Amino acid sequence: MIWKPEFECADPADIRTLAGKRLRSLVEYVCANNPIYRKKLADAGVTPEKINSIADIVRLPVTVKDDLRDTYPFGLFCVPQKDVAEIHVSSGTTGNYTVVGYTKADLALWSDAVARSLAASGANPGDRLQVAYGYGLFTGGLGLHYGGLEMGLSVLPMSSGQTQRQLKLMQDFNCRVLACTPSYALHMAEEAKELGFDFSQTKWKIGVFGAEPWSNAMRQEIQDKWGLKAYDIYGLSEISGPGVANECEYQDGLHIWWDVFYPEVLNPDTFEPVPEGEPGVLAITTLTKQAIPLIRYVTRDVVTLNYAKCRCGRTCPRIGRVTGRTDDMIIVRGINVFPSQIEHALLKIEGTQPYYQLIVDRKAGGMDELEVLVEVEQSFFSDKISKLEALAATIRQKLHEALLVHVKVTLVEPKTIERSTGKSKRVIDRRKM
Amino acid sequence: MYTKQLSVFLGNKPGRLLEVCRLLGRAGVDIKAANIAESKDFGILRLIVDKCDEALAALKAASFSAECTPIVAVEVPDRPGGLAQILEAIEKAGLNIEYMYGFSIRHSDDALMVFRFDDAENASKALAAAGICIVTCGK
Numbered sequence: 001m002i003w004k005p006e007f008e009c010a011d012p013a014d015i016r017t018l019a020g021k022r023l024r025s026l027v028e029y030v031c032a033n034n035p036i037y038r039k040k041l042a043d044a045g046v047t048p049e050k051i052n053s054i055a056d057i058v059r060l061p062v063t064v065k066d067d068l069r070d071t072y073p074f075g076l077f078c079v080p081q082k083d084v085a086e087i088h089v090s091s092g093t094t095g096n097y098t099v100v101g102y103t104k105a106d107l108a109l110w111s112d113a114v115a116r117s118l119a120a121s122g123a124n125p126g127d128r129l130q131v132a133y134g135y136g137l138f139t140g141g142l143g144l145h146y147g148g149l150e151m152g153l154s155v156l157p158m159s160s161g162q163t164q165r166q167l168k169l170m171q172d173f174n175c176r177v178l179a180c181t182p183s184y185a186l187h188m189a190e191e192a193k194e195l196g197f198d199f200s201q202t203k204w205k206i207g208v209f210g211a212e213p214w215s216n217a218m219r220q221e222i223q224d225k226w227g228l229k230a231y232d233i234y235g236l237s238e239i240s241g242p243g244v245a246n247e248c249e250y251q252d253g254l255h256i257w258w259d260v261f262y263p264e265v266l267n268p269d270t271f272e273p274v275p276e277g278e279p280g281v282l283a284i285t286t287l288t289k290q291a292i293p294l295i296r297y298v299t300r301d302v303v304t305l306n307y308a309k310c311r312c313g314r315t316c317p318r319i320g321r322v323t324g325r326t327d328d329m330i331i332v333r334g335i336n337v338f339p340s341q342i343e344h345a346l347l348k349i350e351g352t353q354p355y356y357q358l359i360v361d362r363k364a365g366g367m368d369e370l371e372v373l374v375e376v377e378q379s380f381f382s383d384k385i386s387k388l389e390a391l392a393a394t395i396r397q398k399l400h401e402a403l404l405v406h407v408k409v410t411l412v413e414p415k416t417i418e419r420s421t422g423k424s425k426r427v428i429d430r431r432k433m
Numbered sequence: 434m435y436t437k438q439l440s441v442f443l444g445n446k447p448g449r450l451l452e453v454c455r456l457l458g459r460a461g462v463d464i465k466a467a468n469i470a471e472s473k474d475f476g477i478l479r480l481i482v483d484k485c486d487e488a489l490a491a492l493k494a495a496s497f498s499a500e501c502t503p504i505v506a507v508e509v510p511d512r513p514g515g516l517a518q519i520l521e522a523i524e525k526a527g528l529n530i531e532y533m534y535g536f537s538i539r540h541s542d543d544a545l546m547v548f549r550f551d552d553a554e555n556a557s558k559a560l561a562a563a564g565i566c567i568v569t570c571g572k
Contacts, residue, residue, distance in 0.1 A: 376442045376475070381498035383440030383477055383549070384531060385470050392474075410474045413444040415496040 003119035003151065004112070007259040008314045012307070015315070019262050020053040022287035027051050027060070030293060033078035036071055037295075057264065062271045062283060062296040065098065068238065072096040079103055079291050089137040090237045091336050091404055100139075100237050101291040107146060109288060110240040113257050114147020117246030120255060120314075121208045121231040123177045125152035130170055130204070132180035132188075133211065133334065135159045137404070139241030140211050140334055144179040147243055153177065160184055163191040170203050178204040181334045182214040182222060182230070187367045189225040204228045210235065210242055211334030212368075213322060219251075234319060238297055239284050245319050250311050253318025260288050263317065264296065265305050268326040271298070279304045281326050282319065300326045330360055330429060332368045335405040339426045342372060345402040349395060352380065357417045362431040371408040372399060375417055436506050436569045437485040438547065441478040442498040443469070453478060453492065460484075460491035466536035466547070481506070481536070481547065503553035508543040508566040509535070519546065519565055526559035 002008050007015070028048040030037035041047070044061045051059070068076060073096075077084070084101040091097060102110065123129065129148040133140030141159055148155040156175055158166055166188060169175070178185065185207055192199070204226060210233035222230045234254050235242035244261050245254035256263050265280040266273055274280040282299045304320040330337050339358055346352045352374065359371040374395055382388055388411060396409045443449045450469070457464060457480075466481040482488050485501045492499040509515045523530065531549040545568055550556035557567050 376498045378493070378498045378500075381440075381442050381500060383438070383479065383500065383502040385472050385477060388442075388475065388477070389472055411442075411444075412475075413442060413449070413496070414498050416444060 001119045001122075001124060002313065003116040005313075007257070008116065008255065008316055010259075010315060012315050015259050016054045018259055019287060020051075020056070022259075023054055023057055023262070023285065024048060024051045026285070026287055026293055026295065029290075030078055030295070034076060036075055037078075054262070057262070057285065057296065058273060060285075060295050062266070062298050063294050064298050065238070065300070068098050069096045073099045074101070076292050076294075077101055078293060084291055086142075088139050088142075088237050088241065089404075090139070091338065091341060091402070098238065100240075102240075103290040106240070106289050106291050108150075109260060110143060110243065111146040111150035113240060113260065114143055114243035115150040116257055117233050117243040118144075118147050118151050118153065118177070118208060120246045120248045120312075121177070121233070122206050122229065122249060123148075123151060123153060123208075127153050127176045128156060128173055129153040129177040129179060130156045130158055130166070130173075130175040132158050132160050132166060132178060132184060133242075138334065139235070139237045140181070143235070143241035143243055144208070148177075148179075163188045164195060167192055167195070167197055171201055174203050176203060177206045177208065178226075178228070179208040179233075181211050182209040182218055183212060183333065183362065183368055185209055185222045185226065185230070186218070187363075189222070190364065199225070199227065202226055202228070207231065208233050208246075212331040234322070236299055238294060239286055239299075240289070244284065248310060248312040248314060252310070253306055253320055255310065255314050255316045255318055256284075256305075258316050260286070262287055263305060263319070265303065266298070268300075268302070271296075276307065277304060279320075279323065282322075300329065302326060328427060330358075330427060332360060332370045332405050335403065337370065337403050337405060341402050342399060345398045346374065346395070349398055350380075352377070352391075352395065355414075355417055356426070358427045360427070360429045360431055368431065369408065370403075370405060371410060373410050373412045373417060375414045376411045377414055436481075436504060437501040438504045438549075439478075439480040439482050439485050439488050439492075440500050440502045441480070441492060443476040443478050445474050445476070450478065452495075453497070456491050456495055457482065457488050460487055462488040462491070466534075466545075468534045468536075468547075470532065479534070479547075502549065505548045505550060505553055505557045505560065506545055506568040507548065507560060508568055509546045511542050511544060515544075516546065519560075522560055522563035522565055523548070523556075526556070526563065528556050528559060 083103050085104045086102045088100050089097045131144045135141030207228045207230040219230045231247045233246045235244040245256035262285040264283045266283050268281040282301045282303045283296045286293045301322045302324040306318045309315050355375045357373040361369050392409045399407045463483040468479045470477045533548045535546045537544050
């Protein structure tokens, strides 16, 4: 079903007119409520009066992840803390986390966007939704939860893990919709097979999968194994969380809810708009957010945008599958990981050197594993196993704190990590996607 | 009097032990005893050699993480209760053993036992005072 046809199926000219008005209000709003934005816009020579239509968006300076990091924790917030109803945290490129806040209206906006996404995936009010994304600071779990509530689904807040229990409750409670990362969907299929699960008893008909890159081959595999239809959901916590865009029944690109999250495709170096249909980096402007509105936020995801009306009746543009990143971020079990975070964390542990290598692998069961190789420098060598194991445990714990994802730490001999042109080859991604 | 053990970090890869032994052979270092302590992902090679400092220099030049660790080597009488007698002296002195291993050398009937204590100097003094024969290896 189509949750908000008045926006999703509107005449694109009407949406552009609305977006232009909202953009003007947004610029007025950030200038009135945030000194950092005020200065940034003044430096760029932009005043609210100069924004008269959505075409004027190119006059505005872009926002990048470092703008969030440099103003940690609340620098870009535009409301007093008492009006911040909820906070989520994701990883930043170095040291500091990326903090996003939501007013109650922002939570309603997020809920609506996820409801649109669930509806596009074929969910109907009254369906039971099994949320197997992690709950917590990660936006996956609560985002799908709020969207489910908004849509009138019956929500089972499972969080991830405990496959046996997931399977039992899916059957006993007749859960029609599953939401989790695609790798967890595959992992559960593997475990179910080992447990001797009778796949004809599967209740899930719809899977809403996101928070990590996956291919059409993986989609096919998940659909074949579970006998459900698998939909790609896109989002990032900076914009709101999951549900910025979602596939419809034609699975031919992800519809972005452009009346609230206005997309542009930019040249990754110059940040100039690329010609329509060309690939570039996706930038999104949150037209109506209150707590931490972002103007032309550069996602670093490389995409194409298709403005043609879809067979489903929606007129909102479609994001082609994300084909890459313009930075070195990798996504592991739905969590963003930047190699620079590892370097930063290692430097803070006494005795360690910032020589490391990151190996990402997808296990047969579908779950991603992150292994960090750390060289045992002379300075922290010990003849006692217990001391070295304690060091590995410390590194493991510090990396977990920094990355918000579990890592396996392997100690290796000095100078064994490959160095190319003076710099280590930091990341080896062995996943086949 | 205490002596030194050459301790070397070994990554969990085939051929690393051979590489160490080759390097030491080329450096003219004689290995008297060898022992590996292993964990899941790495090992620590513990060697008693005739020239510990030269051996260490050769390994460091080849980018190994290694050190000369002070240890105490003692003669263990070759009879029932021989080791117990040594351990009694250690216990009496209130010393804590980090790890130990045994080896034998030619022209001696007695076994040799290597002990790793936190403070090798004090430990060797305490053992000598208890009448236990401390051995020095190499220089």
